[in-house]
Amino acid sequence: MTTYTKINGQMTARIPEISSVTTLDEQQIDYYDSDTGTPIPRQDWIKKFGDRFKKYIEIRERVQQINKIDIAVLMQQFNQSHGVHTYQRMYGCDWDDDTGGSHVFDEHGYDGEDFISLDVKELTYTAHVPQAKPTVLKWNNDRKQLDFLKNYDPECIYWLRVFLDFSKTAFNKTEPPMVSLLKKNQDYYVLCHVTGFHFRETNILWRTNGLKNFSKLVEYREMLPNGDGTFQRTVALKFLPDDWKTNQYACVVEHESLTEPIQKNLTVDDIKSNGKVKPA
Structure with a gap:
């Protein structure tokens, strides 16, 4: 799962305007923010992934560029003129080894509340608050972007299984607890x-x-x-x-x-x- 966060407004503490974290089974595997400008591997095994990690980052960034939300636009939709506000997007997939079943998700939030979610199989966005309806109408009519997301389901599952296989191989070589x-x-x-x-x-x-x-x-x-x-x-x-x-x-x-x-x-x-x- 990748969590992309963008913050708008004056903060007392120095926090990057944009950051993203990718996790595998709740373990952080990479980190990026707008201050460093470079994805940073967080696990020893992924540091050895080489060029395949770069390819994965390229695909992830391509998905991340789709339907990014401008916080200034959201503030207008919520009749907000100032303050610190946060837009967050979580996307990724789950895989069940026992059943072979999978689930792909793409969810958008604003100020900690659900905003928009995508039904990947139906390729339809859903608004969770009235202020999201104009954005959902625009996204659901953008067939080019929706057609691109058709490939996200198999690609996400592919990379998830690759990472699982690679990480478990690395873990199995370690000492018992x-x-x-x-x-x-x-x-x-x-x-x-x-x-x-x-x-x-x-x-x-x-x-x-x-x-x-x-x-x-x-x-x-x-x-x-x-x-x-x-x-x-x-x-x-x-x-x-x-x-x-x-x-x-x-x-x-x-x-x-x-x-x-x-x-x-x-x-x-x-x-x-x-x-x-x-x-x-």
Whole structure:
């Protein structure tokens, strides 16, 4: 997905007038703004993509030039004479590996609210507010631009699958994540901290006596980026005093890229030492 943002008006902080960010499975893969004037790769694997990355950027910029909105025109349509205003466009596609289904989208927003969206299959724009109707009427009558967008569906899916294949190949060559079992102070929480994994859909869970623990005793904390394209997350388990002496607990990390799940059993030594446990 690419998010294109344009800001109009005086800002107290220095923010580029135009910026765009492209993400793959919620990870930023490139960045551009009007100050730098050059797309910047954000992942090591895409830096090795070479000339194909340049070709992708050219196609993306060509799509971005279609139906760009002038904020000054929008201000007139909304009867606004001053202030800071933002136009944002999000376009891209989703691919389902299981079903082979795809979905392409192109959505425009103004000041954080839905403005116009495109039905890519029907090649028809829809106005989400009355002020968007004149623009939608103009765009729906521009057959040349609509015909150009016919190719956007297959092109977007093509590049999405290329990036997915290339990124997963790069990720599969990396080391498995690090798993740590931690206990702080005298509370009854044990933390399973996992870091260094590449996929946000990685499952981290606690098992009690071999069964997944669905109870309220498990607390999933926020997933955080590490800055190198990997993520970290902590899943806390709360137990009653001495409960760990009669029950077996294990932190399990699952993902399709792993040949088998990483499982770390919680022992008395782990609790007492507060030590880190590395994958086998």
